[in-house]
Amino acid sequence: MWRHEEMESRRSRCGCPGETGSGVRAIRSRVLLGVELAFQRVEGVVQTEVGYSQGHIPDPNYKLVCFGTTNHAEVVRVLFDPNVCPYTKLLSLFWSCHDPTSLNRQGVDVGIQYRSGIYYYKESQARLAQESKEAKEEELNGKKIVTEILPAKRFYKAEEYHQQYLEKGGSHGKKQSAAKGCNDPIKCSG
Numbered sequence: 001m002w003r004h005e006e007m008e009s010r011r012s013r014c015g016c017p018g019e020t021g022s023g024v025r026a027i028r029s030r031v032l033l034g035v036e037l038a039f040q041r042v043e044g045v046v047q048t049e050v051g052y053s054q055g056h057i058p059d060p061n062y063k064l065v066c067f068g069t070t071n072h073a074e075v076v077r078v079l080f081d082p083n084v085c086p087y088t089k090l091l092s093l094f095w096s097c098h099d100p101t102s103l104n105r106q107g108v109d110v111g112i113q114y115r116s117g118i119y120y121y122k123e124s125q126a127r128l129a130q131e132s133k134e135a136k137e138e139e140l141n142g143k144k145i146v147t148e149i150l151p152a153k154r155f156y157k158a159e160e161y162h163q164q165y166l167e168k169g170g171s172h173g174k175k176q177s178a179a180k181g182c183n184d185p186i187k188c189s190g
Contacts, residue, residue, distance in 0.1 A: 048164070
């Protein structure tokens with residue numbers, strides 16, 4: 001894993017200074033792990049990290065977030081080079097990786113931490129996210145999308161065992177490729 005200084009250096013090279021730079025945050029749960037792997041495979045994505053954001057408790061951990069009292073969402077932070085990977089490409093992938101019509105739920109996982117959200121760094125990202133949400137709703141024949149689109153709050157990196165979980169083999173030890181352009185099916189069984 002990159003040290004903090006290396007991440008800051010990469011942000012600078014990608015035009016992403018600190019928390020105000022390029023990025024998108026996605027969703028969580030077992031689906032979170034699949035979303036992280038899907039983003040890792042995208043050309044132009046420099047780094048992914050899973051963690052917690054949008055809550056009101058500093059330094060949350062998995063156990064606290066699972067209680068549902070911190071208001072954190074489990075998220076994927078994506079650092080990307082917009083010259084190689086436009087934000088709209090990440091948004092398309094985001095919509096294809098989960099059910100944006102389920103309130104506080106993804107599959108069997110239920111709770112506020114499993115809500116669908118796009119947490120943006122720039123107003124231009126907010127506009128593109130809203131436009132993509134409206135397009136997705138139209139595609140779903142008006143079915144209500146519950147995805148929240150809000151300014152990104154502080155990101156807290158999740159425990160190390162959550163990082164690149166499926167690439168490392170998950171709980172069954174079956175590693176999945178994070179190679180750029182890989183189209184292998186993503187198995188989120190953990």
